[in-house]
Amino acid sequence: MLKQYSFNSLTASDIEQLIARNTDATHAIQDAVSQIIEDVRHRGDQSLRELTLKFDKVDLETLYLGKEDIEALAKTITRDQQRALEIAFQNIHKFHSSQLRRERVVETMPGVECWREVRPIEKVGLYIPGGSAVLPSTLLMLGVPARIAGCKEIVVCSPPQQTGKINGFVAYCLQLLKIEKIYLVGGAQAVAAMAYGSESLPKVDKIFGPGNQFVTKAKSMVQSMTNVSIDMPAGPSEVLVVADHTAQPAFVAADLLAQAEHGPDSQAVLVATSADMIQRVNDELQKQLDVLPRAEIANMALQNSFAVEVNSLQEALDFSNRYAPEHLILETDEWKKLLPSIINAGSVFLGHLTPESAGDYASGTNHTLPTSGYARSYSGVSVDSFVKKITFQHISQEGLTHIGSVVETLAELEGLHAHKNAISIRK
Amino acid sequence: MLKQYSFNSLTASDIEQLIARNTDATHAIQDAVSQIIEDVRHRGDQSLRELTLKFDKVDLETLYLGKEDIEALAKTITRDQQRALEIAFQNIHKFHSSQLRRERVVETMPGVECWREVRPIEKVGLYIPGGSAVLPSTLLMLGVPARIAGCKEIVVCSPPQQTGKINGFVAYCLQLLKIEKIYLVGGAQAVAAMAYGSESLPKVDKIFGPGNQFVTKAKSMVQSMTNVSIDMPAGPSEVLVVADHTAQPAFVAADLLAQAEHGPDSQAVLVATSADMIQRVNDELQKQLDVLPRAEIANMALQNSFAVEVNSLQEALDFSNRYAPEHLILETDEWKKLLPSIINAGSVFLGHLTPESAGDYASGTNHTLPTSGYARSYSGVSVDSFVKKITFQHISQEGLTHIGSVVETLAELEGLHAHKNAISIRK
Secondary structure, three states: OOEEEEHHHOOHHHHHHHHOOOOOOOHHHHHHHHHHHHHHHHHHHHHHHHHHHHHHOOOOOOOEEOHHHHHHHHOOOOHHHHHHHHHHHHHHHHHHHOOOOOOOOEEEEOOEEEEEEEEEOOEEEEEOOOOOOOOHHHHHHHHHHHHHHOOOEEEEEOOOOOOOOOOHHHHHHHHHOOOOOEEOOOHHHHHHHHHHOOOOOOOOOEEEOOOOHHHHHHHHHHHHHOOOEEOOOOOOOEEEEEEOOOOOHHHHHHHHHHHHOOOOOOEEEEEEOOHHHHHHHHHHHHHHHOOOOOHHHHHHHHHOOEEEEOOOHHHHHHHHHHHOOOEEEEEOOOHHHHHHHOOOOOEEEEOOOOOHHHHHHOOOOOOOOOOOOHHHOOOOOOHHHHEEEEEEEEEOHHHHHHHHHHHHHHHHHOOOHHHHHHHHOOO | OOEEEEHHHOOHHHHHHHHOOOOOOOHHHHHHHHHHHHHHHHHHHHHHHHHHHHHHOOOOOOOEEOHHHHHHHHOOOOHHHHHHHHHHHHHHHHHHHOOOOOOOOEEEEOOEEEEEEEEEOOEEEEEOOOOOOOOHHHHHHHHHHHHHHOOOEEEEEOOOOOOOOOOHHHHHHHHHOOOOOEEOOOHHHHHHHHHHOOOOOOOOOEEEOOOOHHHHHHHHHHHHHOOOEEOOOOOOOEEEEEEOOOOOHHHHHHHHHHHHOOOOOOEEEEEEOOHHHHHHHHHHHHHHHOOOOOHHHHHHHHHOOEEEEOOOHHHHHHHHHHHOOOEEEEEOOOHHHHHHHOOOOOEEEEOOOOOHHHHHHOOOOOOOOOOOOHHHOOOOOOHHHHEEEEEEEEEOHHHHHHHHHHHHHHHHHOOOHHHHHHHHOOO
């Protein structure tokens, strides 16, 4: 089932190949996206209407739904479903609320006070994928930290359903977030509209959210073309599961399949301390695949996945850190000991009863995470992603006497005399 | 001297123009940088030697200096200069040490525990500009937070002096930072080497540091071509000074000139509550320019700068937030009242005795800051820039009973049955 390797017999270049992600040369996509961006930039709403007709097959009169529409749609889902979304909302809110704290003032020298204060990014744009897989959970994962940060304007874009509306789950999440408008625009055109603004859509300062290759390419292009920033670069989703002899093969297989069903380009990696465990997981994969509605997609993803046999949990972590997975699941009794060894990962799931799907939806952590090895240098989305930390400083007369000559000396050695004079003139 | 506008008579489009930064279409630069990147990528050290000979006119045998060279060079500066660098180091260290704190575990539901832990980015690359303006202060501003974060490998690149070495100030800072090697490579080729690695230079996970247009373009290109990330996009440096009737025109002028001397494309903006203050600052600018060594550069930058007369400090802050300056100086007795109104700025200097040059060198705050309006969505460099915050979660048997059905309901409504099964199989 899963291609199988033994860590001991891998060369350095084998490992390089295993940890490399699929990167496709997407010139065709780049050209198409570039055209869309230019068109939206110059023709605004008119272009958005035409592109929505072309790609989503919906002819829109107004490009958004307002409060009443959202209220009506939110009523179309069951009370149980509402309740589940509410609990997810509460848990995400509770966890993310803990992320921002007031920082103290540091007196670096007598009379020289420095500190940081948090300010929201004023205008943020949230892209919520639509079409076949509508993801209300993504709206909660982006909307909750945006609200906690205090962003003044939260622009939400999502492609319209065939009805010209959105589904009830997304509508209910909008209500939970107290967002009263949603723009019915998807794809690269949504990203372009948020980057440049149109008659209906406000330009934003930062764009968040996952999407298909067109959305991803558009985000990366507007990042380099405008002064709008983006949450992070995005690639296909991935999981790495570490399993030792205490692992339950059925649980491991279920977790690998939960990743694999996302899309044919998803990657599910198993790192196990014995060949026997890999065999047992493979057997379970086959069994569970047989009854899975999205079996075809999952199967394609598994072709693209692999298992590595290692000699110890430490070796498993070594490989994992090199791979830098978006999701890391440690299915071992020994998880506590391993925590300090985890260096590169987006989000980590500990023990036998902590599946990734808990964090995907409802435990409270964010599911917008760095993929494709970006976990080496990026964190997942958090309240931090929706704020700036501004440094402030105040120097008193006393402070100036302490720091003045230091600054003068340093400015002089860098040959910047006006910098020096800004001190001297005040003394 | 400074072009002068009155806020009241500005139209919306006038303001758009004033807050827009110079963005030059740099296709020539892009092509040159693209060639350099490809050459370094394919020919490694050999290419780095050739490009260093071409651009820096230095023929290098080895591409770096080691511990002994650094020690010897560090001895060539005076004790006073060493002392000034030490104090700057200490203040920067003290302030940045306060930026990382352990976060608490949040139990979002009974038995569902979520938290974040900080991990260093393992391999970071610091670019220190060289040539005519060598900036040891930049090495401290990047090296100190990298050390506090605990980065395992800190790769420093700086173009060689004509001697084939580095200057003593940079050497002394390397010693303070306990960095025992510096690569004598500058420009786009340094960025390419850190992004792809070469025989001598290790590939890094994230590249930091300011530089000329070639360096900046190279950073933005490797960001989109590889999975190496960068600190932030960079543009010319800028300051916005708010002055009311309590301001000292001589101090204001000194601060504007300290910005202007950076380069002809720097921008120094004055926002004053009276035309009279603008006049008096203009007079002072002329007076101080006359005795400034870098007067020619400063003069060119002032051509590119302007003053805005406003009716109140609140109006001044409104304009400042729209401009989103890298540096904001509030030369008014009323600075304390204004703090909550500051939304978009990189670093803020408060009162009459807090010149920007204090923060540029020695007060403790970082001088690597967002320019060109990026302060709307970016923070300056801090220890945060050198770490990831990884989320962890652990769910107990009790936790699973609380969260299980919520996850199952949400997975089902998104049509992801393997996600649901990862819960069900554990119940």
